[in-house]
Amino acid sequence: APEVDINNIKLCTPPSYKLGDSIATRLAYGTALAKIGADNDRVIALDGDTKNSTYSDKLRNAYPERYIECFIAEQNLVGVAIGTACRRRTVAFVSTFATFFTRAYDQIRMCCR
Numbered sequence: 001a002p003e004v005d006i007n008n009i010k011l012c013t014p015p016s017y018k019l020g021d022s023i024a025t026r027l028a029y030g031t032a033l034a035k036i037g038a039d040n041d042r043v044i045a046l047d048g049d050t051k052n053s054t055y056s057d058k059l060r061n062a063y064p065e066r067y068i069e070c071f072i073a074e075q076n077l078v079g080v081a082i083g084t085a086c087r088r089r090t091v092a093f094v095s096t097f098a099t100f101f102t103r104a105y106d107q108i109r110m111c112c113r
Contacts, residue, residue, distance in 0.1 A: 030055020048096030
C-alpha cells in the first residue's frame with residue numbers, strides 16, 4: 001500500500017453542532033473519528049477498553065475491521081499504534097483515559113528517537 005499523507009485526512013462533512021450547543025468533548029471526538037474513517041479507509045482506531053466512554057465505538061460499529069481493542073494495557077496499546085503507523089500506511093487514533101496514558105510514556109519516547 002502507498003504511504004498515507006496525513007494532510008489529506010479530513011472530515012467527510014463538517015460538524016453539525018450549532019453555536020451554543022452543549023456537546024461532550026468525548027462525544028465530539030467519537031463522532032469526528034467516525035466521520036474521518038468514512039472517507040479514509042486507512043484510518044484505524046485503537047482503544048484501551050474505554051470505547052463506550054471515548055465513543056471510539058462509533059468507528060468500531062461502522063468499520064469493525066479497522067478497530068483494535070487493546071483492553072487495559074496502555075503500554076501495549078501505544079506500542080501497537082506505533083507499529084501500525086510507523087511505515088506510514090495507516091493513521092492510528094488511540095483512545096484511553098489520560099491518567100492511563102502516562103504508563104505508555106516510554107513507548108512514545110522510544111519511537112521518537
